[in-house]
Amino acid sequence: MAAIRFDKVQKYFGRGDKRTQALSDIDLEIRDREFLAIVGPSGCGKTTCLRLVAGFEATSEGVVSVAGRPVTEPGPDRAVVFQQFALFPWKTVRGNIDLGLRNKGMGAEERMKRIADVLKLMNLETHADAFPHQLSGGMQQRVAIARAYVLDPEVLLMDEPFGALDAQTRVVMQEELVRLARVRPRTVLFITHAVDEAVYLADRIAVMTRRPGRIKEIIDIKSMREAEKWDRFERIEDVMDLDSFVHLRTRIWKSLREEKDG
Amino acid sequence: MAWRRNLVGLATVSALALAWYVATSATGLVSGGRFPSPTDTFAAYRQISGRGYADGTLLAHALHSLRLVAMGFAVAVATGVPLGLLMGWSRKAEALVNPVFLLIRPIPPLAWIPLAILWLGLGDAAKIMVIWFAAVVPAVINSFAGVRAVERPLLEAARMLGTPPWRFITEVLTPAASPMIFTGLRLSLQASWTTLVAAELVGALFGLGRVLNLAQQDIYPGMILVGMLAVGLCGWLTTGLLALGEARMLAWNQAEAKPAR
């Protein structure tokens, strides 16, 4: 069964003569435990795809379903990591992570265990009682990821999560995410406009066209990654140096370029 | 340069105090009937603290007024903040309430005083009613604005985490809007004091406004000044208390500390 499924999805915004079409005929299946990245030009609707799965928007036509169930509203089974972190500034790191668990009605002991576990996973133990404004951008995003992971969601939705970070922090976070994905695999839908980020992280990449967005092509990364054993390298720059990496990246760049130039 | 600023400030205040003394007592440039000298003022203070004036000591009058302000302010906040939050959250509620609000809003709070006196007499109830009218408006407006100013991702994150309604209001919406809510509270407090003093000046049996009123009728400038200073002091104290509360509740908002003026 597909973890996420887009079935003949159309999405319009606005009414009457101010109506614009954001998405056109999206048919997409994301497999269980698969890491799928959507790349595309600005405004192509890739974020809208994520928001449809998250339940922040509804389809105009067609159905988006997760594990066979149509999406109607937001929920912790489809945890979201936002570009702007969206941490609650008045809560500590611990408080931020705790909220979702409390909403599930989990008991105090169980919650403490889970929080301790995820703090360790994301290297946040020393900052557990800090407030977001006391943390750097990278650390705040770690908290956001922890907050999502601790819910043990069916699906993890990441909307350009590293877009607001500086270049160096970004690289560190990408390496961390890869580590996390190998250690605790999960179905991930990852939105980005940075092609190397997508090639480094994803199993498959969906390339979207300009607005109204359509899936132009889907490129398999995983088979190449496993064949060329990218995982033997720990550092991003070593992976990005490989011919196979460069080849895939260039291919996607060209595909996108066609969209930009139209 | 802070020490320099403080020094200049001190010098200015001292110079003014000196000028006050000179103008009134020493030279009689300003007659005692117009503006009280320091000695007149001190004498008035001693009178009202000791024997009392207008049927009470200064402390009694001040506490009476403080009580009324506190009650009016509390009711205004308890009604205004939730209403503002509701209007901010639900566009339907906003559409429903807004016209009535726009109708009531232009009427200056003090303009309600005659009506309040007609309805409730010269006692405490009328004062609290007018304070309510004055203080509820900033509370509503700023709570409303506070909700609208919350960044959408925060609200979406809360929904994504499956936050149930009551928890959403108490742990997400209200804290997120709280910086602006406190701005509204500051304005509400200011309005409360202004309205109370005015209402007591128009007609009251007790309180700082009554002291001022009687002192004016008795042509007792020293007492007027004592009354005014008492009003200022009470205002300063209550504002300080509110600021303390704000500092504690908004400790997490350090990223946006603004200098108060």
Place this chain on the structure above:
Amino acid sequence: MDRKLPRSEAIGLGVLGLAGFIGLWEALSFLGIVPSQFLPSPFAVVSRFLHLFTEPFAGFTLLQHLGSSLLRYLYGVLLAAILGIPLGLAMGWFRLLDDIVTPIFNGLRFIAPIAWVPFAALWFGTGIGGPIMIIFAGAFPPCLINAYRGARFVEPRLIEAARMLGTGDRRILTEILLPASVPSIVAGVRVAAGLGWQSLVGAELIVASAGVGFMMVQAQASVQTTTVMAGMVAIGLTGLLIDVALRHGEVWLHHRLGLD
């Protein structure tokens, strides 16, 4: 937050709310739940409001009362602006002046303008000076503070750029600092106008022999509730008109100075 409502629904709900409010008011009065002495029907109030345009009360018609009020108001606000704006600007530019005036200002800040009424009564009786003084007390702080803010918090980059271009001190003042302060000053005048109007009402309730506030006090004394409420309507409407006019003026000025 729910979605933006379609125009028709928003207007519909608005009408519903307004109608509900007026309906409730009318019902309370009509059914005698509250005696009409204390809560006249909305229509009685509107009718009285219109009557007062021609029928005098407490010596003058409504328009004459309004005229008196507006005259004092204008004097008070103009005085506040003429004194407050230059002083505020000067405080913003010259640190020493700021250091001198600020303690005085901070000390007086907590005394509500209305508390000056007894002195106003003592010094001016029921003459025009009393209300003007109270209005001044209310309108002065915003004029001062906003002018100060406008002058003090000019974008430092602008000044740096001007210096780099070799601009002399005098020209920096007139061509950079002054224009940059204008939006703040104008906003301050708008706030001052509002506070001034509020102070006027307060002053007239206590120390006046003409004006809308005076009219209301007289009406209250003779339990003429319709007149009291008609006065409130007049005050509210006038205050609203003043604010709307000033907002439009502000927008026009911003446009004229190329600020948007």
